[in-house]
Amino acid sequence: MPEPKTFHMSPEEFRRHGHVVIDWIADYQQRVETFPVLSQAKPGEIRALLPAEPPQQGEPFDAILGDVAKLFPGITHWQSPNFFAYFPANASAPAILGDLVSSGLGVQGMLWATSPACTEVETHILDWLAGMLGLPEKFLSTSAGGGVIQDTASTASLTAVLAARERATNFASNQSGCDGKLVGYTSTQAHSSIEKAIMIAGLGRGNLRLISVDENFAMKPDELAQRIEEDKRAGLIPFFVCATTGTTSSTAMDPLDAIGTICQQYGLWFHVDAAMSGTAALCPEFRWIQNGLAYADSYCFDPHKWMFTNFDCDAFYVADRKTLIQTLSVLPEYLKNQATESGAVFDYRDWHIQLGRRFRALKLWFVIRHYGIEGLQHHVREHVRLAHKLTGWIRIDPRFELAAPVPLNLVCFRHRGGDVVNQALMDRLNRSGDLYLTHTKLDGKFTLRFCVGQTNTTERHVERAWKRILEETLVVERGTA
Amino acid sequence: MPEPKTFHMSPEEFRRHGHVVIDWIADYQQRVETFPVLSQAKPGEIRALLPAEPPQQGEPFDAILGDVAKLFPGITHWQSPNFFAYFPANASAPAILGDLVSSGLGVQGMLWATSPACTEVETHILDWLAGMLGLPEKFLSTSAGGGVIQDTASTASLTAVLAARERATNFASNQSGCDGKLVGYTSTQAHSSIEKAIMIAGLGRGNLRLISVDENFAMKPDELAQRIEEDKRAGLIPFFVCATTGTTSSTAMDPLDAIGTICQQYGLWFHVDAAMSGTAALCPEFRWIQNGLAYADSYCFDPHKWMFTNFDCDAFYVADRKTLIQTLSVLPEYLKNQATESGAVFDYRDWHIQLGRRFRALKLWFVIRHYGIEGLQHHVREHVRLAHKLTGWIRIDPRFELAAPVPLNLVCFRHRGGDVVNQALMDRLNRSGDLYLTHTKLDGKFTLRFCVGQTNTTERHVERAWKRILEETLVVERGTA
Numbered sequence: 001m002p003e004p005k006t007f008h009m010s011p012e013e014f015r016r017h018g019h020v021v022i023d024w025i026a027d028y029q030q031r032v033e034t035f036p037v038l039s040q041a042k043p044g045e046i047r048a049l050l051p052a053e054p055p056q057q058g059e060p061f062d063a064i065l066g067d068v069a070k071l072f073p074g075i076t077h078w079q080s081p082n083f084f085a086y087f088p089a090n091a092s093a094p095a096i097l098g099d100l101v102s103s104g105l106g107v108q109g110m111l112w113a114t115s116p117a118c119t120e121v122e123t124h125i126l127d128w129l130a131g132m133l134g135l136p137e138k139f140l141s142t143s144a145g146g147g148v149i150q151d152t153a154s155t156a157s158l159t160a161v162l163a164a165r166e167r168a169t170n171f172a173s174n175q176s177g178c179d180g181k182l183v184g185y186t187s188t189q190a191h192s193s194i195e196k197a198i199m200i201a202g203l204g205r206g207n208l209r210l211i212s213v214d215e216n217f218a219m220k221p222d223e224l225a226q227r228i229e230e231d232k233r234a235g236l237i238p239f240f241v242c243a244t245t246g247t248t249s250s251t252a253m254d255p256l257d258a259i260g261t262i263c264q265q266y267g268l269w270f271h272v273d274a275a276m277s278g279t280a281a282l283c284p285e286f287r288w289i290q291n292g293l294a295y296a297d298s299y300c301f302d303p304h305k306w307m308f309t310n311f312d313c314d315a316f317y318v319a320d321r322k323t324l325i326q327t328l329s330v331l332p333e334y335l336k337n338q339a340t341e342s343g344a345v346f347d348y349r350d351w352h353i354q355l356g357r358r359f360r361a362l363k364l365w366f367v368i369r370h371y372g373i374e375g376l377q378h379h380v381r382e383h384v385r386l387a388h389k390l391t392g393w394i395r396i397d398p399r400f401e402l403a404a405p406v407p408l409n410l411v412c413f414r415h416r417g418g419d420v421v422n423q424a425l426m427d428r429l430n431r432s433g434d435l436y437l438t439h440t441k442l443d444g445k446f447t448l449r450f451c452v453g454q455t456n457t458t459e460r461h462v463e464r465a466w467k468r469i470l471e472e473t474l475v476v477e478r479g480t481a
Numbered sequence: 482m483p484e485p486k487t488f489h490m491s492p493e494e495f496r497r498h499g500h501v502v503i504d505w506i507a508d509y510q511q512r513v514e515t516f517p518v519l520s521q522a523k524p525g526e527i528r529a530l531l532p533a534e535p536p537q538q539g540e541p542f543d544a545i546l547g548d549v550a551k552l553f554p555g556i557t558h559w560q561s562p563n564f565f566a567y568f569p570a571n572a573s574a575p576a577i578l579g580d581l582v583s584s585g586l587g588v589q590g591m592l593w594a595t596s597p598a599c600t601e602v603e604t605h606i607l608d609w610l611a612g613m614l615g616l617p618e619k620f621l622s623t624s625a626g627g628g629v630i631q632d633t634a635s636t637a638s639l640t641a642v643l644a645a646r647e648r649a650t651n652f653a654s655n656q657s658g659c660d661g662k663l664v665g666y667t668s669t670q671a672h673s674s675i676e677k678a679i680m681i682a683g684l685g686r687g688n689l690r691l692i693s694v695d696e697n698f699a700m701k702p703d704e705l706a707q708r709i710e711e712d713k714r715a716g717l718i719p720f721f722v723c724a725t726t727g728t729t730s731s732t733a734m735d736p737l738d739a740i741g742t743i744c745q746q747y748g749l750w751f752h753v754d755a756a757m758s759g760t761a762a763l764c765p766e767f768r769w770i771q772n773g774l775a776y777a778d779s780y781c782f783d784p785h786k787w788m789f790t791n792f793d794c795d796a797f798y799v800a801d802r803k804t805l806i807q808t809l810s811v812l813p814e815y816l817k818n819q820a821t822e823s824g825a826v827f828d829y830r831d832w833h834i835q836l837g838r839r840f841r842a843l844k845l846w847f848v849i850r851h852y853g854i855e856g857l858q859h860h861v862r863e864h865v866r867l868a869h870k871l872t873g874w875i876r877i878d879p880r881f882e883l884a885a886p887v888p889l890n891l892v893c894f895r896h897r898g899g900d901v902v903n904q905a906l907m908d909r910l911n912r913s914g915d916l917y918l919t920h921t922k923l924d925g926k927f928t929l930r931f932c933v934g935q936t937n938t939t940e941r942h943v944e945r946a947w948k949r950i951l952e953e954t955l956v957v958e959r960g961t962a
Contacts, residue, residue, distance in 0.1 A: 004863070004939045007856030009574035011510040018503030021578050025585030026496040039597050043825040047601040054609040058853035061575070068582055068843070074598030079587040086595070086815070089837060091587035093490035094542070097502050101549055103580050103791050104506030106560040106572035114567070116520050117555030120528040128535040151632060152835040162681060179661060192811040193836055199811075200643060200834065202683020248815055304837075308489075310584050311839045330673040330680075334567070334729055334921040334930070344524040353681065353834065354633045355674055356570060356785075358792045362549070372539035375488030382485070440815040449815070458485045 007058060017061045024065065025096070032080050032456075036433025039076045046074035076436065081456040084465060085438040087248070087276040087410075088453045092308035098366030099310055102359040110355050112345035113337040119346055122149055122361035125368065129303075129315055132373055133281040136294045139317035141346070147317045148351040149360045153275035154193035156300035156316040159328075159352055161197040161240055163298065163318065164269030166327040168239035183231045184240040185209045187219035187254060189247040191273060207236075216405050217252035217442065219243060225262050232266075240269045245289050245301075246277025249440040249449070250404035250412045253277075253289055260295020272296045275314070276453075279306035280384070280408050283377050289407070306383075306409075306453050307376065309367045313360055316351075325350045379455075383409045386462045387452040393466055399473065403447040411450040412442060415473065419446035421480055428472045435465045488539060498542045505546060506577070513561050513937075517914025520557045527555035557917065562937040565946060566919040568729070568757040568891075569934045573789035579847030580791055583840040590838050593826035594818040600827055603630055603842035606849065610784075610796055613854055614762040617775045620798035622827070628798045629832040630841045634756035635674035637781035637797040640809075640833055642678040642721055644779065644799065645750030647808040649720035664712045665721040666690045668700035668735060670728040672754060688717075697886050698733035698923065700724060706743050713747075721750045726770050726782075727758025730921040730930070731885035731893045734758075734770055741776020752779045756795070757934075760787035761865070761889050764858050770888070787864075787890075787934050788857065790848045794841055797832075806831045860936075864890045867943045868933040874947055880954065884928040892931040893923060896954065900927035902961055909953045916946045 009017070049070055078089050109118030126147025130139050139145045150156040161184065168182060182203050186194045188210045198208040209231070211224045228238045241263050243254035256272060263270035272293060278301020280286035293299060300316040303309035318324045329350040331340070339345045349355050368376070387409040394400045394413045403412040415421045422439070423446055430436055437450050452462060490498065530551055559570050590599030607628025611620050620626045631637040642665065649663060663684050667675045669691045679689045690712070692705045709719045722744050724735035737753060744751035753774060759782020761767035774780060781797040784790035799805045810831040812821070820826045830836050849857070868890040875881045875894045884893040896902045903920070904927055911917055918931050933943060 005859065006939075007852050007859055008936065009851065011507040011574075014510065014574040014577075015504060015507040017574070017578060018507065018581075019500050021581050021585075022499030022503060023496060025582070026492040026499065028585055029492040029495065041597040043593070043597070043820060043823070044601070046598045047605050050602070050605045054613055054849050055853045056855055058856050059850045061578075061851065064575070064847055064850045065578075065582070071598040071602065074596065074601060075586065075588060076594075076596040078589050078596070089587065089589035091584060093492075093495040093498070094545070096495075096581070096584045097498060097542075097546075099584050100499075100502050100506070100577070100581055101546070103572060103577045104502075104509055105556065106570065106791055107556060108559050108570035108792060112524070113557075115555065115557040115559070116522040116524070117527045117552040120525070120555060121531070121552065124528050124531045132535055152837045154836045155834055158681075158834060165683070192813040192816070195811050196809065196834075200639075200681065200809075202646070248813070310587055311589060311837060312835075328677065330676050332673040332729070334919065335673070339524060342524070353636055353639065353677075354793075355635045356633045356792060366545055368535050369540045369545045370490065370542065371488050372536045374537055375539050378486065378488055438815065455489065458487075 021065065032077055033082065035072065035077050035080065037077050037080045037082045037436035038430045038433065039074050040431065041074040046071060079455065081454050081458065081461045082435040082465065083454045084450045084452065085436045087305050087451055089304055089311045090306065090308050090455045091310040092367060092455050094366040094370035095308060095310040095363045098363035102362045105359060107359045109357050109359060110349040111335060111337065111340060111347045113339045118359045118361070119348055121365060122348065123147070123346060125361050125365050126315060128368065130317065133278065134287050134290065135299065135317065138319040139299060144321065145317060145319040146321045146346065147315055148348055150300070150314040150316045150352055151312040153191070153273055153300050153302050153314050154196065155353060156314050157193050157242065157271065157273055158197035158200055159316065160269065160271035160298040161201050163324045163327045164240040164271070165201055167269055167323050168237060180204060180207070181235070181237045182239045183207050183209060183236045184242070185211055185224055185227065185238070186242040187211050187213050187244065189213050189217050189249055189252055190242055190244050191248050191275065194242050213252065217247060217250050219254040219259060221255055221258035221262060224259060228262065228266055238266060238268055240271065242271045242273055245272055245274035246408065250442060251277055251408055251410040252404065253407055256292025256295065260292045264295055269297045270295055271298045274299065274301040276302065276305045277408055279303065280380055282373065283380055286408065303364055306380065307367065308371070308455050309364050313364060328352065383452045383457065386457070386459060387411050390450065390452065390462055390466060403442045403445070409452045412440070412447050413450070414445060414447045417477070417480065421476055422446045422448060424476045424480065425472055428476060429468060432468065434468050502546065513558055514563065516553065516558050516561065518558050518561045518563050518917035519911045519914065520555050521912065522555040527552060560936065562935050562939065562942045563916040563946065564935045565931045565933065566917040568786050568932055570785055570792045571787065571789050571934070571936045572791040573848060573936050575847040575851035576789060576791040576844045579844035583843045586840060588840045590840060591830040591836050592816060592818065592821060592828045594820045599840045599842070600829055602846060603829065604628070604827060606842050606846050607796060609849065611798065614759065615768050615771065616780065616798065619800040620780060625802065626798060626800040627802045627827065628796055629829055631781070631795040631797045631833055632793040634672070634754055634781050634783055634795050635677065636834060637795050638674050638723065638752065638754055639678035639681055640797065641750070641752035641779040642682050644805045644808045645721040645752070646682055648750055648804050649718060661685060661688070662718045663720045664688050664690060664717045665723070666692055666705055666708065666719070667723040668692050668694050668725065670694050670698050670730055670733055671723055671725050672729050672756065675723050694733065698728060698731050700735040700740060702736055702739035702743060705740060709743065709747055719747055719749055721752065723752045723754055726753055726755035727889065731923060732758055732889055732891040733885065734888055737773025737776065741773045745776055750778045751776050753777045755780065755782040757783065757786045758889055760784065761861055763854065763861055767889065784845055787861065788848065789852070789936050790845050794845060809833065864933045864938065867938070867940060868892050871931065871933070871943055871947060884923045884926070890933045893921070893928050894931070895926060895928050898958070898961065902957055903927045903929060905957045905961065906953055909957060910949060913949065915949050
């Protein structure tokens, strides 16, 4: 039979073009520091570069890859070592290659049966990771709990809210909807995804209590207990508390021990969101951030932030997988299979919102094996050290003040000249392309956030950034004096 | 300053290892047909191969990559041309390379401002795609609607439910939760994700009406209208209808025109889920499947199924992006920026559940440009032709019967010997490793599903599969006679 007509790229062509793409990325890695970190594109500018119509005939691969460079004015370089904005979304070479293997295999692991290795490697690596971080044993798959990779901490928090709702109301087997009585709690400093999760779950924005924080921006447990009591007296049903280990604004650490005790007392689902900071627990000296985690029903952190595993990769753990599965399982005929019916396997589709899933554990496996525990610890420690070094420089400069404690690698600070000066300073720095940092508000004041966490950030990048901050400070001070 | 100690892979090492990984994938592509399609692993078998503890020191890359081969007994080869199970989750060479560029750039496009190209390329390519499929103009970003890449159709459907809930109740600005009065509608043949979405949204399993289907497994619009009337009379609030263009069991086509008219009459949000079949509309001769789509408020299909774009990539369109954004937007201080405040840009974080997002439009861009419209059409047509060829063979074999119409590329059929025979036949075929197909139930009977849609499936694979079906049929008939 003659080979049929095909428009597919042959394996040999893939090999050739693939080598070019790898070289392209290696070149990018070598040059990334030379690009302005923050894109200066205007709305619509990038789109205007693209042809109005898709091509009728296929185009040569070189032309396609070549056009990626045209997008560069619209790229903000998250992989630049001069990226200090938000929290990072780190790639690393072993992660990229692990993810590439995953793309090549193209496995879809919605059920154990649809590719057992996809599920079993994930379960195993998440158990490894729990051990590496010193998480409570109840989160291990060998206990009644277990870990699963979610896309983001936002989705993980939503999943926690849903499981909590289930435990409080047997919702999945319930025929009617929510009745507006369930109440959740988090701090005023919690991530916006908690509010989003409460809304998605149909519980009503008004049913999330934002507990105020102390001078370190950590949740006040006394107020939490008091609000729970009030709500109970009002006939409402407290069901869920989310504490944050390292808030987005300032990496504030909610007191897990005190909050957990309250959750236990009232029988509330206790979720801990450590999206950024969780990685620090790789180092024994930072493991105090998890004190009280033994009370938690669920926990998440993002290897795609600070653990050099490219997006998307959130590690989500539950202590009671049965409740989680009951929350999310719907089993139509076309997904039935013997392994599922045996009860001897995990079907991860029942652990999250989506049905389909790619083999994301590979990139995590590659990262842990490439770096080893030692390598991961080294880079986390180094980032923390550099953040503290910057903190020292800020502390001795009378024009600046620290706006929050620096437990790990995020430095919140501000010029004493007020919001206008700080906004101007940030804008000038970001426009310069030399570095990228973002802001928040703490105590009602415009505050600069400087996060030392990008994979390739080293001492010279932080030093240069501080030098640039000082230079632009002089300019701004002159301009507003 | 001396270069600091590092455990990172240097760009030069990445280049070297990257070439090896590309070659590894090319080799895999060349050999994929020789592997048993369905893994025969036993629960725990793959996990038992992995070391109990993570490595303290990093390991050489060759050792890491070498261990992937050890997982092969636990891999089901979704990229094998002999994969006819479920719906496919297709990779293709340009998609893998586009995704690789995305991993290398490591851009996180939660906001327009965090990498304008990530948002603008996505908006533009989804407009291209709308044109390529002949979608209604209201779904274009240049109208009041627009497209966004979601991970899966499950999440897209959930997003549609949430937007519908918003339109019906102004939920986001509402302080209280759902009151159990909202009622949604879909057919008995709809995907399980619709039920999951209704539950996640807090609306109650009992508040989803499963409308029965006609002899072609398509929703009965008369019954839909009747149930809506009944619910209204009972004081409930009908708010959402999901129709399916190509159901999972049998690619049944719900009558969008009739259903859409009813939705319009009662003011209900009309979502159309075309997860698998939507790709067919690339070919004008199959565009009839979209008749009536003009009534829809939202629409989704999965390029990661049949459009050769590797997982995850669902294209989700809404006619009224304002409602969608209102549903999902929460704006904390640390995400505020001038572009967002100007209103001149899309911030895609407000279009889905997650906050963070990778640059998935790149792989779609690469696929469309590599194949051109012509190439995509060719392969879709070829798959449909082969499914119809198989249909012809089944039709003339008196031992078999077709279980449903074959509008596109899914053939549902069964041996006339009953459930036991069909289950045995499927199990023997799947155990042989020569092909992989799955089952459903139609009219209460065990039915084999044979989907011709894998990227590399050609005539000889379908012919050989049919030959193997006939061979095993003889064996099963002998065994059960």
